[in-house]
Amino acid sequence: MADPQSTPAPAHPPTPTPTVVVDEVHVTYTVGGGSAGGRGAATAALSRMLRRGEKRPTGRRVHAVKGVSFVAYRGEAIGLIGSNGSGKSTLLKAIAGLQPVERGQVYTDGQPSLLGVNAALMNDLTGERNVILGGLAMGMSRTEVRERYDEIVDFSGINEKDDAISRPMGTYSSGMGARLRFSIAAAKSHDVLLIDEALSTGDARFRRRSQQRIDELRAAAGTVFLVSHSNSTITETCERALWLEAGTLRRDGPAKEVVAAYEEFTATGATTGAK
Structure with a gap:
């Protein structure tokens, strides 16, 4: 009879390491109202100087991200999908620290790098x-x-x-x-690499090379976020997907399941007002 003390304990899978925690994040910004359009940074700065003390239009407030929460783990590739204007790129900028958060918190382990x-x-x-x-x-x-x-x-x-x-x-x-x-x-x-639409460019060979490189980055213990309007790119590159619609997180789960739900949603014509 075997000595029970000599029986090795069953191996447990390693605990996944969080790299990004997004906690009830809200992002708003203002468009219009006193912007300088395409006149250039120098002209815009001069216009602001000349208008000091004047009452300026407040513009239109956009609530781009509304109470989004999720946790990303080391080694994951996560796709972000949703209609145009759903807040995907804004969320990436918030994770990268390039877009202020109005409410909620973004925590990152390491320095996020926004592709580009x-x-x-x-x-x-x-x-x-x-x-x-x-x-x-x-x-x-x-x-x-x-x-x-x-x-x-x-x-x-x-x-x-x-x-x-x-x-x-x-x-x-x-x-x-x-x-x-x-x-x-x-x-x-990269600790956290954020990619916005880059893989939708180029031919099939470039996309294959890009997907292979993403796999290598993940294997090096990184986390990759990918925004793309190509659902096939998401399912081929990512095992997890976040679906944002009108600034809210509608679904978070396996990429194929989330993409299928999104495609069913768009097929019904439910994305009225998306631009």
């Missing part, structure tokens, strides 16, 4: 210079950027037909720019 390094990329500079600037903005050293430069350019695929990397980024199509931004951001591992 948009603020660092400059249209009048070449793609080559933007790879360097973008890499530095993502926290890489100059040595790391040099070591990964060819990999970044090759991954983006923008140089396959001509020497696009040596041209100003302002000459790129929106798809080329999005692919280069994804390639820069994906060259570095």
Whole structure:
């Protein structure tokens, strides 16, 4: 008879590690009313100076995210779906710390990175210079950027037909720019990577490479959030999905189940008013 004391205890799965906690978050912002439109930052600043002391229109208040709560765990890839204007991109910005939260709290373990390094990329500079600037903005050293430069350019695929990397980024199509931004951001591992629509650009080969890279980032103990209007991209890339509609979280669960519910919802024409 075996000694009961020598019987090993059953193995328990490791406790998942939370990386993002969103607790009853509300996000509001104001549109219109005193905005400078497309006149540029300098003109807008001058207009504000000239209008000091004047009573300005208050604009329209938008309640973009309404009491959203969820917990994301290390190693997850989570898709965000919903109609246009449902609050998906606003929620990503709030998680990244780029959009103030009116009520509720966002807790993150590590530094979230919103895909795009948009603020660092400059249209009048070449793609080559933007790879360097973008890499530095993502926290890489100059040595790391040099070591990964060819990999970044090759991954983006923008140089396959001509020497696009040596041209100003302002000459790129929106798809080329999005692919280069994804390639820069994906060259570095992230605690939390937030991707907004980048995988909807490019051909099937680029999407496959992108999905493979997301899997690698998750395997490196990261968490990935993906916003996309392509339901197939969500189900192929993510095992979990959050469905936002009119700023509220309607469903949180396995990606295929949530996408199926959303597709049934849209098929009924229930998304009236979505833009």
